[in-house]
Structures are given as C-alpha cells and as structure tokens.
Amino acid sequence: MTSRTTTLNPGGIASSGRGRLGDRAFRWAVAAGGITVLLILALMIGSTTLDALPVFSSQGIVDFLTGITWDPGVSRTEITGTYQAGVFMFGTLVTSLLAITLALPLSIAIALFLSDVAGPRVARPLAYLVELLAAIPSVVYGLWGLHFFAPTVLKPVAKFLSETLGFIPIFEGPVVAFNPFYAGVVLAIMILPIITAIVHEIFRAAPAAERQAAYALGATRWEVMWQVVVPRSRPGIVGATMLGLGRALGETIAIALLIGGGTTINISLFQQGESIAAKIVNTFQESAPEAIDALIALGVTLFAITIVINMAARLIVRRLGDLSGEAIS
Amino acid sequence: MRVTTESATMTTPTMTDPAVEATPSQPPEIRPPGAMVPPRPIARARDASAPRNEPEARPANPAVELSDVSIFYGAFRAVRDVSFSVPAHAITALIGPSGSGKSTLLRAINRMNDLTPGSRLDGEVRYHGTNLYRADVDPVEVRRRIGMVFQKPNPFPKSIYDNVAFGPRLNGYRDNMDELVERSLRQAALWDEVKDKLKQSGLALSGGQQQRLCIARTIAVEPEIILMDEPASALDPRSTLQIEELMAELKENYTIVIVTHNMQQAARASDRTVFLNMGDDRAGYVVEVDDTVKIFTNPREQLTEDYISGRFG
Numbered sequence: 135m136t137s138r139t140t141t142l143n144p145g146g147i148a149s150s151g152r153g154r155l156g157d158r159a160f161r162w163a164v165a166a167g168g169i170t171v172l173l174i175l176a177l178m179i180g181s182t183t184l185d186a187l188p189v190f191s192s193q194g195i196v197d198f199l200t201g202i203t204w205d206p207g208v209s210r211t212e213i214t215g216t217y218q219a220g221v222f223m224f225g226t227l228v229t230s231l232l233a234i235t236l237a238l239p240l241s242i243a244i245a246l247f248l249s250d251v252a253g254p255r256v257a258r259p260l261a262y263l264v265e266l267l268a269a270i271p272s273v274v275y276g277l278w279g280l281h282f283f284a285p286t287v288l289k290p291v292a293k294f295l296s297e298t299l300g301f302i303p304i305f306e307g308p309v310v311a312f313n314p315f316y317a318g319v320v321l322a323i324m325i326l327p328i329i330t331a332i333v334h335e336i337f338r339a340a341p342a343a344e345r346q347a348a349y350a351l352g353a354t355r356w357e358v359m360w361q362v363v364v365p366r367s368r369p370g371i372v373g374a375t376m377l378g379l380g381r382a383l384g385e386t387i388a389i390a391l392l393i394g395g396g397t398t399i400n401i402s403l404f405q406q407g408e409s410i411a412a413k414i415v416n417t418f419q420e421s422a423p424e425a426i427d428a429l430i431a432l433g434v435t436l437f438a439i440t441i442v443i444n445m446a447a448r449l450i451v452r453r454l455g456d457l458s459g460e461a462i463s
Numbered sequence: 464m465r466v467t468t469e470s471a472t473m474t475t476p477t478m479t480d481p482a483v484e485a486t487p488s489q490p491p492e493i494r495p496p497g498a499m500v501p502p503r504p505i506a507r508a509r510d511a512s513a514p515r516n517e518p519e520a521r522p523a524n525p526a527v528e529l530s531d532v533s534i535f536y537g538a539f540r541a542v543r544d545v546s547f548s549v550p551a552h553a554i555t556a557l558i559g560p561s562g563s564g565k566s567t568l569l570r571a572i573n574r575m576n577d578l579t580p581g582s583r584l585d586g587e588v589r590y591h592g593t594n595l596y597r598a599d600v601d602p603v604e605v606r607r608r609i610g611m612v613f614q615k616p617n618p619f620p621k622s623i624y625d626n627v628a629f630g631p632r633l634n635g636y637r638d639n640m641d642e643l644v645e646r647s648l649r650q651a652a653l654w655d656e657v658k659d660k661l662k663q664s665g666l667a668l669s670g671g672q673q674q675r676l677c678i679a680r681t682i683a684v685e686p687e688i689i690l691m692d693e694p695a696s697a698l699d700p701r702s703t704l705q706i707e708e709l710m711a712e713l714k715e716n717y718t719i720v721i722v723t724h725n726m727q728q729a730a731r732a733s734d735r736t737v738f739l740n741m742g743d744d745r746a747g748y749v750v751e752v753d754d755t756v757k758i759f760t761n762p763r764e765q766l767t768e769d770y771i772s773g774r775f776g
C-alpha cells in the first residue's frame with residue numbers, strides 16, 4: 135500500500151507539468167486572439183481613413199460635416215466633385231432619434247410587464263418571442279415595411295398627423311411615398327426587441343428583497359415598478375438604449391428601402407430624406423473611384439458618430455452608477 | 464380547541480364608523496406626534512362575524528388576533544389551525560424549529576403572502592376586530608399600518624435620506640420631510656452615526672447600521688405594528704444587542720412581533736411567546752402561547768421545555 139502511494143505521487147507538489155503546459159498554451163491562444171482583433175481593427179481604421187483622407191482634405195472637415203451638397207465627380211485619380219455629408223447625417227440622426235424615442239418607452243413598458251406583471255407562464259414564452267423578433271434579419275423588416283406596414287398602417291397615420299398637426303414643421307405635409315417617418319418607425323420596431331430583451335434582463339436582476347421592502351412599506355405594484363425597479367436599473371437602461379441607438383445608426387437595408395432618397399435637408403418627417411448608410415449602399419455600385427472614396431469618408435464619419443455616442447453613454451452610466459450608490463465606499 | 468362565545472365582546476357591534484372603530488382597543492398615543500397619515504379606514508365596512516376559537520390566557524388588549532389560520536402554498540399546508548393574539552405595545556416572539564411556519568405566519572399578518580403566487584389563507588386575521596382577509600380590505604393599506612423588517616437588511620440603492628423618505632413619499636407626505644427623516648433615524652438609534660452623511664448610499668453602511676436604517680424606513684411611515692423576521696440573525700453580537708435595545712424602546716409606540724431562532728433573544732427581549740412546532744404532515748401548529756417568563760421558566764408542555772432547552776429543533 136505504502137509503495138503504491140509513493141509511485142502514484144512521485145514528484146509530490148511539483149508534479150503537475152502537464153497542467154502547466156495546457157495553461158501556457160491557453161494563454162498563448164488567448165493572446166493571439168486578442169492581437170488578431172486589434173490588428174483587424176487597426177487595419178480597418180487605417181485603410182478607410184487613408185482612402186477618406188483626400189476627401190476630407192479637399193472638402194475641408196467642417197464643410198464636409200455641415201454642407202449639404204453632394205455632387206460626385208468621375209475622376210479615377212483626384213477629387214473633382216463636391217462632397218458634403220450634412221443631408222445624410224441629418225437623416226441618420228433623425229431616423230435614429232425617432233426610432234429610439236418610440237422604442238424606449240415601449241421597451242420599458244414591455245419589460246416591466248414581463249418582469250413584474252405577467253406570471254411566469256405568460257412571461258416566459260413572451261420573453262422568448264421577443265428574443266426571436268430580435269433575430270429577424272433587417273432586410274425582412276425592410277421588405278415588410280415597404281410592402282405592408284408603411285402603405286397600410288403608417289401612411290394613414292402620417293396623413294392624419296400632417297392634417298391635424300401640420301403646423302408643426304416636423305409634421306408638415308405633403309406625405310411623400312417614402313420618407314424618414316416610415317424609416318424611423320420601422321427602425322423602432324427593429325430595435326424594440328433587443329432593447330426590450332436587455333432591459334427585461336436588467337429588471338429581472340433587481341433583487342426581490344428590494345421589491346419586498348417597498349411592498350412592505352405599502353407600495354402598490356405600480357409604485358414598486360416605477361420607484362424601485364426602474365430607478366435602480368437606470369444605468370442598464372442607458373446601456374441598452376445606446377446599444378439600440380448603435381444598431382439604429384448603422385442600420386442600412388431597411389432604411390435604404392424606406393427613407394425616400396432625398397437630396398436636401400427636410401425638417402418634415404414626411405418628405406424624402408437620406409441616411410449615411412443608405413446613401414452608401416444606394417450609390418456604391420455606380421460610383422467612380424473618387425466618389426467611392428467619398429462614400430468611404432461617409433462611412434468613417436458614421437463610425438466616428440457611433441464612437442462618440444458610445445463614449446457619452448459610458449460617461450452617463452458611470453455617473454448614474456455613482457448616484458445609485460453601488461460605487462460609494 | 465374549545466369554541467367559546469365570550470370573545471364576541473371584543474368586537475363592539477354598536478360602532479359603525481370604521482375610521483374610529485379601533486379606539487377602545489387602540490390607545491390614542493399610538494402614533495408619534497404629527498402622525499402624517501390621516502386615520503383612513505382599512506376597509507369600507509365593519510366585520511360582523513364574531514371571533515370563535517381562542518386559546519387560553521388571551522391578553523386583554525390585542526392588536527392582532529389570528530383564529531384558526533391555515534396557510535397553503537399550492538396544495539401544501541404550511542400552517543394548520545393557528546390561533547393566538549398579539550398584545551398591543553408589547554413584543555411577541557414566534558419561536559419554533561425551522562419550517563414550522565414562523566415566517567409564513569408573520570407574512571400573513573401584513574398580507575405579504577399575497578405576493579407569493581399560489582398562497583392561500585383560511586381562517587381570520589383580525590386587526591382591531593377587522594378581518595384583514597375580507598374581500599374589501601386593501602392589502603396596500605394593511606402594509607402601511609403593519610410594517611415589516613426582513614432577515615437580511617435590504618436598503619434600497621438610494622441615499623440614506625431617500626431610504627427613510629421612501630415610504631412617506633409614497634403616501635404623499637408633504638410636511639417637513641427633513642424632520643420626519645431625523646425623527647425616524649433617531650427612533651432607530653441611527654441618527655448620530657449618519658447625520659453627517661445622509662446623502663450617502665444606504666448600502667455603504669455596516670450590516671447592523673443597514674438593519675437599523677431598514678427599521679427607520681419602516682418607522683417613517685408610522686405603522687402601528689412592526690413585524691420583524693429574524694432581524695438580527697445576519698448581525699454580529701453587538702449589533703444584535705443594539706437591535707434588541709431598540710425594540711425595547713420602540714414598544715412604547717409600536718406593537719412588535721418578532722421571529723427568532725435565538726432562545727436567549729426571545730427570553731430577553733419579548734413579553735409574550737408563541738411556540739410553534741411542525742407536525743407529521745410538515746404543517747406548523749401552535750404548541751403553547753404564554754407570557755415569555757412563563758414559557759421559559761415553567762412551560763405547560765413538555766415539548767416546549769425540550770425545545771427551549773435545546774433538546775430538539
């Protein structure tokens with residue numbers, strides 16, 4: 135017996151060489167993965183910025199961002215046209231803001247319903263359904279909006295709004311066939327599931343003990359939801375909103391199908407607009423090399439907008455986290 | 464259990480205004496001065512049914528009376544035919560082995576069990592004569608009158624001030640909130656420790672301080688009864704003693720019901736003790752109810768003696 139134990143464990147505490155090898159290999163694999171990601175990112179930023187640089191320098195960065203003329207040239211070697219992104223940036227921001235404005239309150243309401251109102255027998259299948267909706271490809275949303283939702287549902291709504299509230303510039307008629315309003319609403323439907331799914335998870339993570347404490351103080355279910363669950367979840371809600379906004383900003387196909395392809399800034403939601411991503415896909419194929427560089431410059435701009443919004447979100451989340459007290463020592 | 468009729472005198476059927484119906488059994492000084500909630504009726508009409516089953520030696524001035532209470536979770540009966548009363552301005556301790564239904568009974572008193580899907584209660588829980596389980600009683604109003612402190616301190620992730628002000632704000636309290644917050648924190652023996660950091664998170668306090676904050680939060684809505692479910696079990700001995708001293712002070716203004724596993728605590732801190740045991744069907748039942756001194760010095764039941772001397776449970 136004694137001899138057997140010694141042969142089984144000859145090296146004592148230092149014998150785990152195989153485990154160490156695996157450890158080292160794993161560390162290398164992880165490091166390689168990380169470096170690859172960084173390389174790809176650097177390559178992407180580097181090459182796009184390189185292509186976009188002549189456009190930025192020939193137009194001037196301020197004019198590029200604020201001007202509203204897009205008049206592409208046909209040169210293969212130099213920049214001869216006028217390239218200004220204002221119209222498209224406006225369209226991107228308008229559709230994204232409209233989408234988030236419509237989607238966020240509805241998402242919070244649905245998430246609260248799932249976490250605090252519906253019983254598990256209703257909530258579980260419904261939550262699953264929401265996750266399924268998030269998985270539908272955006273081109274399907276776009277086609278559905280194009281052929282069904284916009285003409286049968288949104289058109290009457292738009293007509294009604296322009297007739298009753300037409301004195302407000304954003305609702306001014308006439309309502310054209312495709313417009314930022316349709317794009318924004320369909321975009322809202324697209325980002326609704328993902329925001330709802332995340333916010334639902336956040337609400338579910340709110341401790342039962344806090345809900346109980348509020349109930350024991352004589353809170354109604356409504357008060358528990360709005361004064362305990364929602365306030366403590368604010369940082370997470372901001373995060374989910376930013377994720378939805380990110381998706382809205384970059385969304386291409388559905389918007390390209392619905393926004394109307396305008397060439398000027400229209401304050402009214404019911405007249406043609408154009409977004410950055412839609413402009414790129416709509417004109418990429420028939421563009422001369424210099425115009426393609428200009429489209430890449432548009433892409434770089436969109437990327438920059440997304441980064442700025444993301445950083446702002448991080449700041450807000452950190453600030454809110456401080457307020458809600460978890461971070462206080 | 465014997466059925467008696469004498470307890471019908473508890474509910475005086477001549478009084479019809481529900482807002483003042485509790486006056487004979489409810490001393491006027493029950494709320495601290497400046498009570499914010501106007502005495503609202505807990506239900507629309509008065510309960511006509513007279514209490515039936517009562518165990519012996521019932522105290523004179525009960526704030527709550529349970530009679531023949533059975534509580535179910537789905538098909539499982541967690542508590543069987545429990546009757547006891549809770550004297551006003553005293554500390555009543557619920558003791559008994561794990562699973563005997565102490566927490567279940569406590570939550571039945573302020574209708575917190577309503578929040579558990581599938582839970583059901585048979586029998587009556589009377590609060591100054593009104594059956595809290597009558598169809599027209601609003602559980603939200605019940606919980607405003609009968610507050611609760613939980614086993615694990617559960618402050619909101621808000622500032623100390625906002626934690627205490629939470630309940631009053633719900634109730635639309637618009638008087639001097641600073642004063643109410645200070646008074647509540649003082650009553651909870653926490654004021655001196657936190658008066659300079661009211662804007663700090665309640666989560667930044669120690670466990671014992673958090674629990675006193677939770678007590679302050681409960682006091683701030685000026686309930687009549689405070690239910691405490693093992694309020695000191697997560698705390699160190701010093702904080703535990705603090706909580707016990709605090710309870711002794713609070714019973715001047717409040718009626719307290721406490722669940723505890725700690726026999727010394729029950730003996731030290733309570734005036735009256737309800738001993739529960741778990742039957743063969745795993746349903747909890749009352750073995751003995753009496754003054755704490757009696758239970759701990761000269762219990763009627765052998766089972767009680769075995770339990771308090773640590774021979775089982």
Ligand SMILES: Nc1ncnc2c1ncn2[C@@H]1O[C@H](COP(=O)(O)OP(=O)(O)OP(=O)(O)O)[C@@H](O)[C@H]1O
Binds near residue numbers: 536559562563566579
């Ligand atoms: N939410 C619930 N759903 C189903 N059964 C429950 C629930 N809460 C409690 N029970 C059951 O009811 C019985 C009594 O539980 P309760 O928590 O009231 O006991 P307790 O006396 O407080 O025990 P402990 O001393 O361990 O806290 C137990 O058998 C428990 O399993």
Ligand SMILES: [Mg+2]
Binds near residue numbers: 567692722
């Ligand atoms: Mg318990």
